[in-house]
Amino acid sequence: MSTFDYPVLSRADIISILAESQIAAVTDNDFKNIKPDFVSNLYTRLLIYLDALNEEDQGQFEFSALEQIENPDLLIGSFQIMNLYGRLREVMESLKCPMLFNLRDLVKPDPRRTEHFLSAILNFCLYKFINKKLLHSPLQSGQSNCVISFGVLKTASSFVFLEKLNAEIAGYSEARERELPLVQEVESKVKELHEMICVFNSNQMSLRTSIRNLKEKNGQMDEKISEAEFDLVQSVQENANLRSKIVQSPDKIQDSRKCLEVAIGSFGSSSGWVISDLYYFSLDPVQVGSDLVQRALEEKLARDDAKSAERSAMESFQQKLLLLRSIARMHHEKALKKMSKHFALMQAIQEQVNSAKSVEKECKNMKAKLGDDAVLDKSLEAKLMPKPLAFSFTMKSEVLSKRLELEARQKKVEDVVTEVDSITLKTGMVRESGAAKVQQLISKCEELVKQFQEYSSSIGLLLPVDECGTKQLDSIAITSI
Numbered sequence: 001m002s003t004f005d006y007p008v009l010s011r012a013d014i015i016s017i018l019a020e021s022q023i024a025a026v027t028d029n030d031f032k033n034i035k036p037d038f039v040s041n042l043y044t045r046l047l048i049y050l051d052a053l054n055e056e057d058q059g060q061f062e063f064s065a066l067e068q069i070e071n072p073d074l075l076i077g078s079f080q081i082m083n084l085y086g087r088l089r090e091v092m093e094s095l096k097c098p099m100l101f102n103l104r105d106l107v108k109p110d111p112r113r114t115e116h117f118l119s120a121i122l123n124f125c126l127y128k129f130i131n132k133k134l135l136h137s138p139l140q141s142g143q144s145n146c147v148i149s150f151g152v153l154k155t156a157s158s159f160v161f162l163e164k165l166n167a168e169i170a171g172y173s174e175a176r177e178r179e180l181p182l183v184q185e186v187e188s189k190v191k192e193l194h195e196m197i198c199v200f201n202s203n204q205m206s207l208r209t210s211i212r213n214l215k216e217k218n219g220q221m222d223e224k225i226s227e228a229e230f231d232l233v234q235s236v237q238e239n240a241n242l243r244s245k246i247v248q249s250p251d252k253i254q255d256s257r258k259c260l261e262v263a264i265g266s267f268g269s270s271s272g273w274v275i276s277d278l279y280y281f282s283l284d285p286v287q288v289g290s291d292l293v294q295r296a297l298e299e300k301l302a303r304d305d306a307k308s309a310e311r312s313a314m315e316s317f318q319q320k321l322l323l324l325r326s327i328a329r330m331h332h333e334k335a336l337k338k339m340s341k342h343f344a345l346m347q348a349i350q351e352q353v354n355s356a357k358s359v360e361k362e363c364k365n366m367k368a369k370l371g372d373d374a375v376l377d378k379s380l381e382a383k384l385m386p387k388p389l390a391f392s393f394t395m396k397s398e399v400l401s402k403r404l405e406l407e408a409r410q411k412k413v414e415d416v417v418t419e420v421d422s423i424t425l426k427t428g429m430v431r432e433s434g435a436a437k438v439q440q441l442i443s444k445c446e447e448l449v450k451q452f453q454e455y456s457s458s459i460g461l462l463l464p465v466d467e468c469g470t471k472q473l474d475s476i477a478i479t480s481i
Contacts (some may be wrong), residue, residue, distance in 0.1 A: 008069065009119040017122050023049050027406050037138050038080065039109045043088055046121050047235045053087050081106055088117075095120055129298040169402055175373070176409065186416050193423045196352055203345065205438060210338070212330075218448070225455060228320040232459065234315035242306040248399055279383055320367070328452060335445045343436040363417040370410045372474060377403055 009017070011031055012472045023047050030038055047053035083094050085103055092101040105113055 007061070007123065008116055009122060011115060014115065014118050017126075021049070021125065030403075031115070034109050034111050034114060035107060036107055039114060040084060040106060042118070043084060043106075046118075047084075047087055047091065050121070050125070052091055052092070053084075077366070092117065092120070095124055112445075126471075162221060165380075165399060169399070172373070172402060172438070173405065177368075178368070179366065182362070183413065183416070186359060186363060186366075186420075189355070190416065190419055190423065193352070193427075197423065197426055197430075200349070200427075202343075204430070204433070205337075211437070211441075214334070214444075217331075218444075221324075224320075228317075229455075229458075232313065232317060235309065237315070239306060239310055242302060242309065265382065311380075324452065324455075328448065331448060332445065335441055338441055339438060341433055342441075345434055346431060349427055349434065353424065353427050353431070356420060356427060360417070360420050360424065363413065363420055366413055367410075367417060369415060370406075373406060374410070377406065 011028060015028065016027055018026055024042055026038075026042065044053065081103075084108055088106075089101055097117065098117055099113065101117060104110075105117065
């Protein structure tokens with residue numbers, strides 16, 4: 001089955017073909033200042049030439065259609081335009097014209113659209129004429145009653161032209177074979193990039209799980225820190241209560257102690273004076289002594305309890321401090337490992353981006369080569385346009401098939417270029433997400449260090465103060481915090 005396409009003819013070619021085929025005599029000015037009457041007359045002549053419209057039927061209508069209108073004389077022109085529009089619509093649909101023909105193209109025509117429709121009809125005329133010339137014998141085709149007088153072509157020039165076309169087709173085939181390894185290499189690189197993207201996605205999922213685990217561990221550590229703070233506050237409160245119990249009435253205790261010492265020291269030599277002094281205070285000497293001894297024992301027990309509570313609180317604080325230091329060291333080491341891993345991933349992504357840029361540059365070079373091939377095709381088409389009948393229809397179909405193959409190859413290379421661009425974009429997004437995650441981990445480490453410093457400062461404020469006015473905390477633990 002023969003192929004038929006619609007190359008848009010230039011205005012000069014349309015004028016020359018219409019003049020040579022004796023369809024109509026038109027000028028360039030008619031297309032510049034195009035009018036509806038000119039377009040309708042030209043389409044009518046073309047339909048008559050294609051036997052799609054009878055010249056005798058022009059202006060004749062059925063009585064049944066005219067009876068439905070009150071003044072049919074006023075609408076004769078509209079009837080003719082609608083009849084012509086219906087025939088042209090059928091012709092364009094049968095030719096499968098890509099541009100849709102509407103009523104505006106007859107009433108208010110556009111030069112560009114009119115040239116497109118005329119190119120479609122004239123190409124069909126040429127196609128029909130070539131098939132007739134191929135079917136008839138050379139003697140019958142050379143008779144004088146032929147409607148289109150394009151002249152007799154020289155066989156020698158046609159053979160030379162065909163040889164040139166064959167040579168150009170062979171050159172295109174060699175170029176395609178030469179560029180085939182490059183295309184295969186680009187496809188292999190694209191596959192490698194796809195695999196690397198899958199690896200990056202898996203690494204991203206693993207990083208997300210590790211970040212989730214770190215968040216859970218941070219929550220557990222915050223809970224432990226809050227529990228330790230609560231225990232420390234309770235121990236400090238108990239210590240303060242014990243100290244308040246010890247120092248409730250220091251003046252009375254000191255006076256009673258002094259009286260007891262004086263009474264015991266002077267009891268052997270001057271007992272009367274001691275008794276008189278005791279009577280002076282209106283107290284029983286035995287009862288006062290027992291009370292003083294009992295109070296001294298209670299004070300000693302309270303002091304021992306306070307010291308033991310303070311010692312236990314200090315030991316628990318040191319244990320929790322060691323635990324926090326070990327947890328912080330562990331998280332710091334994990335953060336360093338993650339940061340080094342992210343840095344290695346960023347370097348690998350940068351290398352992949354550089355390779356993708358090189359692949360994109362190669363694709364651009366291949367696209368430029370294909371553009372040169374397209375320019376060469378257009379030049380060959382320009383050479384072929386002045387001589388539409390210089391070679392047979394079979395050779396024309398072969399050239400068209402080669403051109404379609406070249407267009408398909410160009411489309412394939414363009415698809416590869418777009419795929420490389422998308423892969424480059426994805427690698428850039430992966431690199432940005434990795435950098436953002438690294439920055440997030442760094443900020444999280446700094447936040448942990450800051451919280452630990454604030455916690456150490458708050459613990460320093462809550463520690464008890466001894467008699468000399470110094471905090472009872474190991475200096476080594478404070479410097480390590």
